[in-house]
Structures are given as structure tokens and as C-alpha cells.
Amino acid sequence: MTPRCNLHTHTTFCDGKNTAEEMVLGAIDAGCETLGFSGHSPIPFDNWWCMTEEGMGDYIREISRLREKYRGRIEILLGLEYDLFSDCDTSPFDYIIGSSHYVDFKGNKISIDDEASILEAGVNEFYGGDFYALARDYYDNMYYIPEHTKCDIIGHFDLVTKFNEGGRYFDETDERYRSRAYAALGFLLEKELVLEINTGAVSRGYRKNPYPADFILKYIAEKRGRVMLNSDSHSIETLFFGFADAVEYAKACGIRKLTVMKNGKFDEIKI
Numbered sequence: 001m002t003p004r005c006n007l008h009t010h011t012t013f014c015d016g017k018n019t020a021e022e023m024v025l026g027a028i029d030a031g032c033e034t035l036g037f038s039g040h041s042p043i044p045f046d047n048w049w050c051m052t053e054e055g056m057g058d059y060i061r062e063i064s065r066l067r068e069k070y071r072g073r074i075e076i077l078l079g080l081e082y083d084l085f086s087d088c089d090t091s092p093f094d095y096i097i098g099s100s101h102y103v104d105f106k107g108n109k110i111s112i113d114d115e116a117s118i119l120e121a122g123v124n125e126f127y128g129g130d131f132y133a134l135a136r137d138y139y140d141n142m143y144y145i146p147e148h149t150k151c152d153i154i155g156h157f158d159l160v161t162k163f164n165e166g167g168r169y170f171d172e173t174d175e176r177y178r179s180r181a182y183a184a185l186g187f188l189l190e191k192e193l194v195l196e197i198n199t200g201a202v203s204r205g206y207r208k209n210p211y212p213a214d215f216i217l218k219y220i221a222e223k224r225g226r227v228m229l230n231s232d233s234h235s236i237e238t239l240f241f242g243f244a245d246a247v248e249y250a251k252a253c254g255i256r257k258l259t260v261m262k263n264g265k266f267d268e269i270k271i
């Protein structure tokens with residue numbers, strides 16, 4: 001069964017292409033039951049892709065308006081994709097996705113989500129070209145996300161592989177990489193957080209498979225952790241991108257249930 005729920009979406013309030021109402025209409029057309037908005041939290045630097053503090057007020061008001069306008073046709077939830085380097089009041093939100101889009105090296109922020117050339121320049125300048133060292137610092141950030149963001153869901157757990165299709169920068173089977181990923185994952189699963197299968201990098205042509213990699217998904221299955229399917233969509237065309245394939249991928253990794261949200265609460269469906 002393919003879930004008819006998606007809690008990871010972006011709109012023109014941050015770096016998305018469509019308005020929130022266009023996304024709602026697109027989701028209704030696609031037969032979606034629950035649509036959650038997860039605008040990027042304001043960050044105090046380099047923030048062209050985030051909401052501003054002012055914009056966040058407008059975002060909250062607009063999503064709340066849409067929730068009422070479309071009540072009975074679709075469940076709309078007000079969420080936030082809370083970056084580790086933001087500082088936000090989480091009280092207005094129905095749920096929080098905690099994500100790390102940067103690695104901090106002695107005060108220098110390296111974006112791992114922007115462009116390959118930016119990532120490469122950062123790793124060369126601050127890590128002497130050692131991507132394993134960058135990945136170590138990326139996964140070490142994971143230990144701070146739950147407490148800082150008070151999140152319910154961890155966003156794109158292995159985002160650090162975004163530009164690494166085909167092992168372009170490092171070997172994802174290398175113990176130096178996997179040991180850090182497993183350790184951070186174990187920590188998050190103990191906190192009983194929901195992890196996501198995120199098709200965003202596939203829809204935008206960066207990766208062939210959704211996040212996370214199969215060894216991570218298998219570990220989640222083994223530990224009976226919770227996982228949900230999200231598109232990290234920035235436009236109506238990709239609202240449910242690759243969902244059917246992602247369900248097959250999850251099954252092949254041993255996942256039997258997916259977490260969804262229904263009536264404002266987490267629920268599970270069999271796949």
C-alpha cells in the first residue's frame with residue numbers, strides 16, 4: 001500500500017516553486033489524505049532558501065487558513081523543517097522535522113545541500129579534501145538535533161551523500177563512513193524518532209535511490225524503528241514523486257510498516 005500522506009513539502013514561503021494553496025489543490029487532485037507543510041526555518045546566515053522571521057508569521061497564518069478552508073477534503077498540517085543552526089519557537093507547529101543542512105567547522109558553515117562545487121570547495125578548504133572527516137562531523141551533528149529542535153521526524157538522514165552518486169567523493173561502504181552513520185542512527189532510534197524515506201534527491205536528479213541508503217534502512221528495519229515516506233517536494237509536480245518505487249525499496253530492505261499522520265497523530269500502515 002502506498003501512503004497518501006506527505007509531511008515534507010516546501011512552498012514560495014521558502015524555496016518552493018508553488019504557493020501553499022497550489023500545493024493543497026495538487027495534493028487533493030493526487031488523492032492525498034494528509035498534507036504537511038515543512039517550511040525551512042530561518043537561519044542567521046546564507047539564508048536565501050529559508051523563511052525569514054517575518055515570513056514565518058505569514059506562513060503560519062496562511063497554512064492555518066488553508067487548514068480551515070479545505071477541512072473535510074484534506075487534512076492539512078502546519079510543520080517546520082527546523083535546521084540545527086536555527087533557533088525557533090516550536091509551539092505553533094503540529095510537528096517538526098529536524099534536519100542538518102550544514103557542517104560547522106570552527107565557525108565556518110559548509111553547506112552540504114546547495115551545490116556540489118560549494119561542498120567540494122568547503123571540504124578542500126577545511127578538511128584537506130577528506131570527505132570521511134566531513135561525514136564524521138555531519139553525523140556527529142545528529143546527536144544535537146533531537147534536543148535542539150524537539151523534532152518528531154529526522155529529515156534526510158544521510159543528506160551528506162547528496163552529491164556522492166556513484167561514489168564520486170567517497171566510498172559509502174567504507175567503515176570510516178558506515179561506523180559514524182550506524183552510531184548516529186542507533187542514537188536517534190533510541191530516542192524513538194521517526195526517520196524518513198525521502199525521494200527529493202531522486203526527483204531533482206541528484207541520486208538514483210531515495211535517502212536513506214539501503215544499509216541504513218535495513219538497520220532501521222532490524223531495530224523496528226519507525227520510518228515514513230516523504231517527497232521533500234518543492235513543486236506540485238513532485239508532490240508524490242517516486243512513492244510506489246520507494247515502497248518497493250522499503251519492502252526490499254525489510255520494512256513492513258510505514259508511519260503516516262492521521263487526525264494529527266502518528267499512525268502506521270502496512271505495506
Ligand SMILES: [Zn+2]
Pocket residue numbers: 081099101155156
Ligand atoms: Zn532539508
Ligand SMILES: [Zn+2]
Pocket residue numbers: 008009010081232
Ligand atoms: Zn526539505
